[in-house]
Amino acid sequence: MEHEFKTLIAQKDLGRLKALLAAQPDERVVEELRSLDPPARVVVFRLLDKEKALRVFEELDRPEQSELVRAMEDPEILGLLTELDPEEQTQLLEELPAKVVKRLLQELSPEARAQVSFLLGFPEGSAARLMDPYYLALPQETPAEAALERARTSDLEPDDLEVIFVLGPGRVYEGYVPIARLLKAPPGTPLGQLAEGKGVWVSAYAPEAQAAELFLSEGLKLLPVLDREDRMLGVIHAGRAFELLQEQEAKRVVRFGGTLALPPQGADIDIVKDPFRRLFLGRFVWLALLTVFGVFTSTFVAAQEEMLSAAIILAAFVAPIIDMGGNTGSQTATLVIRSMALGQVRLRWRDFLFVLKRDVPVALALGLAIALLEALLAFFSKGVGAEILWVVGLAMLTVTMLGSLVGIVLPFLAKRLGADPATLSAPVITSVMDLLGVAVYFGYAYIFLGHLLR
Numbered sequence: 001m002e003h004e005f006k007t008l009i010a011q012k013d014l015g016r017l018k019a020l021l022a023a024q025p026d027e028r029v030v031e032e033l034r035s036l037d038p039p040a041r042v043v044v045f046r047l048l049d050k051e052k053a054l055r056v057f058e059e060l061d062r063p064e065q066s067e068l069v070r071a072m073e074d075p076e077i078l079g080l081l082t083e084l085d086p087e088e089q090t091q092l093l094e095e096l097p098a099k100v101v102k103r104l105l106q107e108l109s110p111e112a113r114a115q116v117s118f119l120l121g122f123p124e125g126s127a128a129r130l131m132d133p134y135y136l137a138l139p140q141e142t143p144a145e146a147a148l149e150r151a152r153t154s155d156l157e158p159d160d161l162e163v164i165f166v167l168g169p170g171r172v173y174e175g176y177v178p179i180a181r182l183l184k185a186p187p188g189t190p191l192g193q194l195a196e197g198k199g200v201w202v203s204a205y206a207p208e209a210q211a212a213e214l215f216l217s218e219g220l221k222l223l224p225v226l227d228r229e230d231r232m233l234g235v236i237h238a239g240r241a242f243e244l245l246q247e248q249e250a251k252r253v254v255r256f257g258g259t260l261a262l263p264p265q266g267a268d269i270d271i272v273k274d275p276f277r278r279l280f281l282g283r284f285v286w287l288a289l290l291t292v293f294g295v296f297t298s299t300f301v302a303a304q305e306e307m308l309s310a311a312i313i314l315a316a317f318v319a320p321i322i323d324m325g326g327n328t329g330s331q332t333a334t335l336v337i338r339s340m341a342l343g344q345v346r347l348r349w350r351d352f353l354f355v356l357k358r359d360v361p362v363a364l365a366l367g368l369a370i371a372l373l374e375a376l377l378a379f380f381s382k383g384v385g386a387e388i389l390w391v392v393g394l395a396m397l398t399v400t401m402l403g404s405l406v407g408i409v410l411p412f413l414a415k416r417l418g419a420d421p422a423t424l425s426a427p428v429i430t431s432v433m434d435l436l437g438v439a440v441y442f443g444y445a446y447i448f449l450g451h452l453l454r
Contacts (some may be wrong), residue, residue: 004020005017005020005032005036005040005044006036006040008020013045014047014114017043017047018047019045021044021047021048021052022048022049022052022238026052026055026059027059028043029048029052029056030056030059030060031191032044033045033056033060033068034064037077038067038068038071039071041068041071042068042071042072045057045068046096050096050097050384051097052359053096053097053100054097054099054100055225057097057099057100058099064101065103066107069100069104069107070104070107070258071449072104072131087159089436091444097230098170098171098227098231098233099171100233101173101227101233101234102133102233102234104144104156105131105133105234106133122204123205125207125208126205126206126207126208127202127203127204127205127206127207127208127210127211127225127236128204128205128225128233128234129208130208130211130233130236130240130241131204131233131234131236132234132235132237132240133163133234133235134157134160134235134237135156135160135224135234135235136150136151136154136160136161136164136165137165137166137167137171137232138150138163138164138166138167138191139166139167139168139191140166140167140168140190140191140192140195141172141190141191141192142190142191143187143188143189143191143406144182144185144187144188144189144190144191144192144194145187145188145190147177147182148179148182148183150164151164151179151182157184159221160222160237160238160308161179162178162179162221162222163176163177163178163179163221163222164177164179164182164191165222165224165232166191166192166194166195167232167398168192170229170231171231171232172229172230172231172232173198173201173224173226173230173231173232174192174195174198175189175195175196175197175198176195176196176197176200176222177194177195177196178226180195181194181196182194182267187421198362199226200214200218200220200223200224201223201224201226202214202223202224202225202226202236203225203226203227203228203230204225204226204227204233205228211225211236212241212242213393215236215241215242220238221237221238221260222236222237222238223235223238223241224234236250257341264298276367288437302446304442305440306453307442307445307446307449307453311381311388311445311449311452312385313388314391314441314445315391315421316382317374317378317441318438318441319394320374320396320443321392321395321396321399321438321440321441322399322433322434322437322438323402324370324399324437325400325402325403325406325430325431325433325434325436325437326397326403326429326430326431326433326437327403327436328363328366328399328400328403328404328407328433329406329407329410329429329430329432329433330407330429330430331404331405331407332359332363332403332404332407332408333406333408333411333429334407334409335407335408336407336411336412337357337411339355340411340415347412347415347416352408352412354366355408356405356408359404359408360401360404360405362404363401363403363404363405364401367396367397367398367399367400367401368398368402369401370396370397371392371393371394371396371397371400371406372393374392374393374396375389375392375393375396378392381447387448387449388449390444390447390448391441391444391447391448391449394444395437395440395441395444398440398444399436399437399440399441400431401435402436402440403429403433406429406432406436408435410428
C-alpha cells in the first residue's frame with residue numbers, strides 16, 4: 001500500500017489517491033502516514049476528507065502532529081499542489097479541521113504561515129490568510145474564576161486578552177466575554193452565560209476587505225474567524241486589519257493619481273522597485289487617453305477664435321477657471337471615496353442623495369466665495385469692465401458647483417459598474433472638467449459679450 005501511495009503521488013494522480021484513501025480505515029491510514037517521508041505524508045493527509053483528517057490527526061502522538069504540521073513548509077509539496085487547476089483544487093483539497101488549523105497557526109512563524117496558507121484550503125485574498133493564534137478561547141462551561149486564572153497565567157500580551165472567546169462542543173463559536181465583564185461576574189458563572197457578540201465574526205472565506213470593514217463598524221480589537229461549520233479557526237488582530245486598510249488606501253491613492261495597474265496579477269506600479277518599462281507603461285496609458293481627451297478641449301477653444309479676438313482678455317482667465325473645476329471635483333471625489341472605504345457611504349440611492357444634500361450647499365458657498373475672490377483679483381490686477389467680471393465670476397461659480405457634482409457622481413457610477421472608484425483618477429476628473437469648464441466659460445462669454453461679434 002505504501003508503494004502504491006508513492007506511485008500515485010509520483011504520477012500526480014491525486015484523484016485516484018483520494019478515492020483510495022477514502023476506502024481505507026483510519027488505523028490503516030495512520031500506519032501508512034507513519035511509513036511515508038514528510039512530503040508524501042502531507043500530500044496524503046491533505047487528501048483526506050475533513051472528518052477523517054481530524055480522526056487521523058488525533059491518532060498521531062504530539063511529536064508526529066508537530067512533524068506533520070512543519071512538513072507543510074516543504075516547497076516540493078506546494079509545487080505539486082499549486083500545479084492543480086482551480087477546479088481540481090476545489091475537488092481534492094477540503095478545508096482542514098479547526099483543530100489542525102489551530103496547531104498549524106501555533107507552530108509556524110507568521111512568514112511560514114503565509115507561505116503554506118494555500119495548504120489550509122483558503123483562497124487568495126480571504127480573511128483566513130490574515131488570522132493568527134494569539135487569543136484565549138475556553139469552553140462555555142468554564143467558570144468565571146477559572147477563566148480569569150487562565151488569563152492571568154497566559155503568556156499572551158495584554159492586548160490579546162481584552163476578551164476571552166467562548167467555544168461550544170467541537171470548537172463551535174459561541175461569542176466572547178470582555179475581561180471587564182468577567183471581573184464583575186459571580187465566580188461560578190459559566191462563560192456561556194456571559195458571552196456576547198455571537199453574531200460578530202468573519203468567515204474564513206470572506207474577502208479581506210470585509211474583515212477590515214467589520215473592525216471599523218464594530219470597533220473590535222480581535223475578530224474571530226470561523227469555518228463553514230462555525231468552528232473557530234483563529235483571530236484577526238486590529239493592527240493587521242488596519243495595515244490592510246492602509247494598503248488598500250495606498251492603492252487608491254496610486255490609482256487616483258493617474259496610474260494603471262499592470263501584470264503580474266494587476267499589481268500597482270512601485271516607483272522604488274519597478275523597472276523603467278513598468279513605470280513608463282503604468283503612467284503612459286492614462287496620459288495617452290487624457291491627451292486624446294485634451295485634443296477635444298483644445299479644438300473647442302480654438303473654435304472660439306472670433307470671441308477671443310473680440311475680447312482678448314478672456315484668454316487670461318481660461319486656465320484658472322478650468323483648473324478650479326478639476327480641483328473641486330478631485331477634492332469631492334476624494335472625500336466620497338474615503339467615505340466609501342470607511343463604510344460610511346454605500347451604493348444606495350438614499351446615500352447618494354445624502355451626500356448630494358451635504359455637498360451642494362458647501363459647493364455653492366465655495367463657488368460664491370471663489371467667484372467673488374476671482375472677480376476682485378481681476379478688477380484690481382487687470383482693470384477689466386463689468387461684463388468681463390460677470391463672465392469670469394459666473395463661470396467660476398458654475399464650474400465649482402459642476403466639479404463638485406462630477407466628484408460625487410463618478411465614484412457612485414464606478415461602484416454601480418463594479419469598478420474601484422479610485423480608478424476614476426484625478427486626471428480623468430480634471431480632463432472632464434476642462435471640457436465642461438471651457439464650454440461654460442465661453443457660454444457666458446457669448447451671453448454677455450455676444451454683441452461684440454455683431
